[in-house]
Amino acid sequence: MAPTRTSAGRAGRAGRAGRAVRRLRRTLLAVLVMSAVVVPVAAAAARPRIPAPAPAALAPVTASTLEEAYAANGANAAEAARMAADSGDSTRAAADRAMADTSRHFLSFDGRGPGQAVEVLGDLAEADRVAVLVPGSDTTLETYDRFRAGALSLHGHLGPRTAVVAWLGYEAPRTVSTTVLTTARADDAAPRLKGFIRELRGVLGEEASVSLLCHSYGTVVCARAARGLDVDDIALVGSPGTGADSVAALHTPARVWAARGAGDWIADVPHARVDLFGTTVGFGADPVSPDFGARVFAAGGVGHSDYFTPGSVSLDNLARIVLGDTSEVTRA
Incomplete structure (x- = not known):
């Protein structure tokens, strides 16, 4: 008897899944071999650990204490720059010094190790709509400017009474590492992201909308934090997968979006x-x-690092999601 359409479909999906597993095993083997060669060489060439002060000790931020937090974190970044310069690390010193500029607004800053920073673009206390950007692998204080460039690009696209938060609140994995292949860093980061969103809600007005925009490995972080998270939208761009099999498995009431550029x-x-x-x-x-069940939107021909490029289809659609213009989002 000829197979039914349903059984044939199941067989097709099983075949695709089997091929995907075999491809993943080959990919993992290649990464493991590369890591065995590259990581020890990189570690041998790495500079000594950079000295930096402990993060500023601050109470949970409120709308009335934002300026105090900005000043304290700016002073911390300035001290981190001084200590990095004294240790001979001019690259980190320059990165820290740029963050210490009085025009910059940080809700938190930690210059130790790869570094962490949470920066606000716009007037957070007055914002009706806020986008929180979560970056992927290889994001450190030294590479922070390229992450910030995307946040600036989005903020320039949004208009008045909006704010963008560049959330480097976790230690992102290296792209060439075995860590980037597991959820371990995301599992560590998720409670921090959940805590930050709770703190953010304490600053914003009751009716403010919050969108979580997650890139690459950052999509894994957002997925691990999604359960019960008080956000309106979660957008996953350039995702390697989230560790969840479907939107339902995220256990979130938020609208979940996804996009991938043709490049x-x-x-x-x-x-x-x-x-x-x-x-x-x-x-x-x-x-x-x-099968995942997200609202898939168009991203045009962008490459992996280009979702927030000015003039791109992806940036236009991400801005519409943040602004609540969901009916205007172009679908893939």
């Missing part, structure tokens, strides 16, 4: 999970696949 190499990453040496690697379902 994004992440499309070639196998969307599967496998157990390797007792560790689960890979992130499973592709967020732009129909």
